[in-house]
Amino acid sequence: MAWIKNIARSYLEKRRAAKELYGTQHELEVLRRRVSEVYKKPHSEQVKDTHIKTFNELSKSYKKKLKSDTNYPLPTPLNNKFLEDIEAIQILSISDCRKFVDLALDIQNEKVKLYGPQINSFYTPMYAEGSLSLIEVSCLLILFFGTCGVYHLFVR
Numbered sequence: 001m002a003w004i005k006n007i008a009r010s011y012l013e014k015r016r017a018a019k020e021l022y023g024t025q026h027e028l029e030v031l032r033r034r035v036s037e038v039y040k041k042p043h044s045e046q047v048k049d050t051h052i053k054t055f056n057e058l059s060k061s062y063k064k065k066l067k068s069d070t071n072y073p074l075p076t077p078l079n080n081k082f083l084e085d086i087e088a089i090q091i092l093s094i095s096d097c098r099k100f101v102d103l104a105l106d107i108q109n110e111k112v113k114l115y116g117p118q119i120n121s122f123y124t125p126m127y128a129e130g131s132l133s134l135i136e137v138s139c140l141l142i143l144f145f146g147t148c149g150v151y152h153l154f155v156r
Helices: 002-040 044-065 078-087 095-117 136-156
Strands: none
Touching: 002 044, 044 078, 044 095, 078 095, 095 136
């Protein structure tokens, strides 16, 4: 019984990790598309200022997160390089917002390269939040057929 708990705990941890890594990557790709739309279409200065202010706050929080990331840390030289790149970006226009999103996506891609191969089968995309992964389906089938087999053994 303890080994089942260990398997379930391990599965849930890997599922959470996959959701964090691949989910963040997906969110950044969506954000990149939105910034590109804002960049291409003419908008009022108020809308652009709102986006710039939001991205300034986002860059500060992302820098803090990168400094204190204990779950998925990058190697120190690479982490320092990315921190310098983030500090070098002064977000004053929408094109600077695009540069920041591209840099954040590069950082996330590096994390996926380091930590992703062990957990990529545990990720379900955000737009299919309710769907089941292949591992979940096979576990449910085994559980179902196992229960049916036990039922038929004791009932007959």
